[in-house]
Amino acid sequence: MSINDREIIGDTPDFSALADEDGNEIIKDLTSRVNSISVQEREAGLHDIHGIGGIDDKSTGEEQVLVNKMRLLLSERLHWRSSSAFRMADAESSAYTTDSSFLLMFLRCENYNIDAATNRLFVFFKQKLRLFGPNKIGKKMITLADLSPDDMKSYSAGFFQLLPHRDHVGRAQFVNLPHYTTWDQRENVVSRFVVEWTGSGRTADSYSIVGAHSKLRMIFHLCMAALMDEETQKKGAITVVHSLLSESSEPRNPKGYDPVLIWESIHMLQKAIPLRFVGTHICTDPSSFSGKFFSSMARFVGDAGIVRIRFHQVSFHEVNERLSTFGINSILLAVSQSGEKKTEKHRELMKVIKSIEVAKLLTPEKLTVLVPSATDVLLGRGKPIQNHAGNIRLGLIAESQLEEYDEIANRLDKTKLAEITMAKMKNAGVRFLSRDDNGFWELAAERLARERVSSTFRTVRDRLKVSRRSTEEKADSTVARKRSLEKLEEQSD
Template sequence: MLDDSLWDKFLWDDCFLTKEDVPDTDTTPDEDESKRAQVFSGPVPHNASDPESADSLIASQMAKLSVADREKVYNDVHGIPDDCVEETSELIHNSLWGLQHEIDILPDKKAYNIAERLNPKYTHDREFRLAFLRCEKFDCHKAALRFVRHFQMKLDLFGEDKLVRDITQDDLDVDEMEILHLSNGRFLNVHDKAGRRINIIVMVKKTYKTDSCLRKAFYITMTAYRDIEIQRRGLVNVSIQFGNEVKGTSADNPDLVWKLPKQNQAIPLWVSAIHLCYTKEAWEGHNAMVKTALDKQSKVRCRVHCCGTILECLEELRGYGIDPSCIPVNNKGEITDRIKDHKRIEQQRRQERLKYPAPSTIAVPFCEDVLLGKGTPFQIHRGNKKLQQFVADRFKKYERAQKGAKKAVAHEIVEAVRSNGGLFLKQDGNRWVPVTDDVALLKVGALFRYLRLKNGTK
């Protein structure tokens, strides 16, 4: 591991290390990387978890940079503000045209072609494409490669039926929603000194399948990318690893450790800096694999912080433009704002429900949903309890209404549920299916009848 003093000398002294001094140990040739659409393909190098090999690989990439590029890397890593590209109408027009041209001449774009056939309106959305251009500072070739990689990654993770629509929480399964609610990987509502949003990844004492973690990470990224400032300035990743060993944690999965960093190549966001914070040497192999898996631009922007405690590691971030007090983690490595984050997740799902059409099936009901069925689990569900309150609040109005007007009161309640982002769901195997309006009205009517019997009214 190169310490800060060595890195600083490496960055500023052009005579310290030259291209000839360091063997090129990169396992992926430049020409292959410039054409490959696959994100997760390629074998894991036999020495991927070797710290010395990882640092030699980074040194090799640094040696290839010009003095100006090294200075850019230094500024990115240390949170020194960078001027954003001035987006004139001419630049945007020419870049969008150039992006399409570069997409057309790319040889490997199977997933993009499928998406283009299914819904060209989605693939040609102006703001969506601009996000990829901003990410690559309006380099049309790089943006085009990132764009087709995005669709290939999305196809690999979610399948063809979800390829040309935004992914929401309703698309996540039970494990993925559980990972989401762990709050261990997400964008904080804070920025570094360069104005870049901070994304944290905190290792937790539980293991999950690779695809579940990748799908959850994709969802998190694609809900954050709509922020234009993130598109223009990029983001900063802070990974926090604590404890005496990797075993039993979410990092105890070499396949995931290798694939997760590769998502950076296919998202419409620029990763300006990566900070790996850990307290024990047991994590060195894990971090070496992360650094090896990163693309070339991210490798040289990766820094390691190893101290006695997590808080000491986070304090080192101050020198890189990050206020450690904004990272919601205590000295035990525990996330301190989980309840607050759960409310944010709920609000996000509510907004998604109001924006997008109801899905055909759902794996995990929303807290505002009304679940049709008998028994205590249904009765105590928050959405069912809210429905009961809606019915109680309108009981007198319902009783006074004429026969035709009673249905209007029931409709009012159904709409009240939906305005909160709720759906009326029935169970179908291990999935939940939205019911029709008529079935929802029957449910509301049954509650009114139950309340009438309970009150002893005729």
């Protein structure tokens, strides 16, 4: 069945028997399904979850050719039933629906498969219409200001967070904390309304929007906010479902999961949001209700998705070590060692997102970065910046050129070496970022970036001098102690 014949959510599975199922048996069934998938599909999934795979590398020119082809395909499919929401948005703002940067999100998500990208785009607008209504379907960017008070409560609760750092290969990291969620059925709005739209020469299409859930809206918004970073579009994202409890934690919502809502979330992320979720890690106790629940939910994921799921049936204190084998660092940033949910970083990120949204409205073309990549060099002070992978790499580059730097006597020539080093790094795709007063990262001024390279040369030189001096002092001390011992031995003889 083609996607234009499907409903937005599709047939909802029967979840009535979830609590009675055996978690270990479910995982055996999932393993059997994985083994039935072709070798090529399994390899692609393994590459993705371990960070080896990725989308095809395209030049700017190649991407623009594909964008133009996608625009042509969109015009050819306007008669499809599934394009009705897209037509509504296009009638309101064709500049938005055919914008190159917008279409590129869908192309990159589908590894530049134009047909799949077009289908995803149609489902995206169906979801957007369902969640936010006709008044916002033609709006290019849904902002925090568009969310209701209930939406913001779900947001601030932090049960679904974007972590403020990337994994070892630069992928965005989301964490879902189901034990800390209150599934309030009152949040499922019971209002219903129908929107009529008639295109030129076309029949009217009807949209019935029922129970647009606040949690779905906040997930939609957070994922689209993450996609403001081009690196996330290209490298994708991973999700960690952390439903383990520490020994000191009190059980929360042992049977409080809303299966229909989670099913809708999975469907939205799989079919509509233009974000490649290349790996899902489910950390749970198989004997608990949550273990059975999430194992069962995994069965409703397509075969390609099954390969990209890993179950970690370990203790609360072992999960971080297990995740580190997949290059996921400090995932417990959102959960304290005592098992308490942490939302400080999440709320800080919400403030940064709000600042970026304001900046984008004022200057749409301005580069704003929500979560820096591992290759970026960050300007500023403090250990988090010093320990950032891009800054460490800059230090290693400076150390490799230190002999040349020390041989230069003229200060102006030292500055030129710093400029050459900076230019080479930029040509290799490195960005020098400084933090805006509002908290987000932006391209640093040329002068500030050059000064960071120069100061790195000086810092590395001074550090090596101190290290050499310390080594020499230790050697002198060792020699002195040895001589003292030899004198004592001579005296005793």
